[in-house]
Amino acid sequence: MRKMEFGFSVSPRDAIFTKEPVKSQFRVSFFLGLVPDVDTKTSCIIHMFNIILFGPPGSGKGTQSERLISKYGLRHLSTGDLLRSEIANKTPLGMEARNFMDKGQLVPDEVVIAMISSALDAHPDARGFLFDGFPRTPAQADALDRLLDLKKAPISIMLALEVSEEELIKRLLKRGETSGRSDDTNEEVIRARIVEYHSKTAAVADHYRQFNKVALIKGEGSIDEIFTALCKEIDSRM
Numbered sequence: 001m002r003k004m005e006f007g008f009s010v011s012p013r014d015a016i017f018t019k020e021p022v023k024s025q026f027r028v029s030f031f032l033g034l035v036p037d038v039d040t041k042t043s044c045i046i047h048m049f050n051i052i053l054f055g056p057p058g059s060g061k062g063t064q065s066e067r068l069i070s071k072y073g074l075r076h077l078s079t080g081d082l083l084r085s086e087i088a089n090k091t092p093l094g095m096e097a098r099n100f101m102d103k104g105q106l107v108p109d110e111v112v113i114a115m116i117s118s119a120l121d122a123h124p125d126a127r128g129f130l131f132d133g134f135p136r137t138p139a140q141a142d143a144l145d146r147l148l149d150l151k152k153a154p155i156s157i158m159l160a161l162e163v164s165e166e167e168l169i170k171r172l173l174k175r176g177e178t179s180g181r182s183d184d185t186n187e188e189v190i191r192a193r194i195v196e197y198h199s200k201t202a203a204v205a206d207h208y209r210q211f212n213k214v215a216l217i218k219g220e221g222s223i224d225e226i227f228t229a230l231c232k233e234i235d236s237r238m
């Protein structure tokens with residue numbers, strides 16, 4: 001299993017900027033706390049906008065993510081895609097993850113948290129992130145909040161797609177006909193993923209609800225209609 005790496009610092013350009021020109025910013029050091037850092041060059045404003053796209057398996061997170069990142073210029077972080085890439089490259093992490101994914105179970109928290117931590121580090125210039133399929137447990141949500149605290153760029157909104165169970169199963173079985181994804185071809189595995197969602201993942205929405213960050217979106221209808229509803233919520237919070 002990969003070791004978690006939490007020791008990193010955030011450069012001044014990643015910090016949240018206000019709408020006013022600023023003379024100084026803060027450099028964030030994980031071990032030392034906030035360190036004043038003078039940066040007289042920056043007078044323009046960047047506001048990081050971080051979105052969680054949430055919902056049960058097959059609710060359309062991957063489908064809508066592609067459109068959202070292109071419209072809003074966000075960096076797409078999909079733990080499902082990252083895990084599938086590890087599997088395709090036959091890495092030890094991928095081999096370990098596959099055992100869980102093939103059974104419809106969640107991959108252990110420490111594995112996905114370490115992956116997201118590295119992915120955040122790899123994109124220090126991002127204007128914002130779209131988290132697709134992450135966090136999927138309250139422990140993952142806590143870890144994400146801590147990582148984003150370091151960037152002074154908390155989650156702006158959680159968009160939660162709502163889709164009936166019959167529709168989820170229908171969509172995933174259909175995708176399984178062509179995707180080659182082993183977790184999409186067997187109805188028993190699909191049902192196990194939905195059970196995992198209700199028992200471990202649904203509570204993540206409660207975590208963000210307490211900060212009034214959750215917007216429920218009807219995830220049935222045409223892809224265009226759902227995209228329009230998602231954009232409306234985002235635009236209202238930008």
Ligand code: B4P
Binds near residue numbers: 055064136
């Ligand atoms: P993911 O890759 O995250 O994917 P998903 O939940 O299966 O589906 P998604 O909601 O993205 O569906 P999509 O848009 O593609 O997870 C796979 C596995 O990885 C998990 O089971 C778990 O084992 C592991 N994993 C991932 N992240 C993890 C984490 N953080 N912690 C632990 N384990 C983790 O849509 C599905 C289908 O519906 C597509 O075919 C699409 O074309 C269709 N569709 C979409 N919108 C539609 C619409 N409006 N109408 C009709 N069809 C639609």
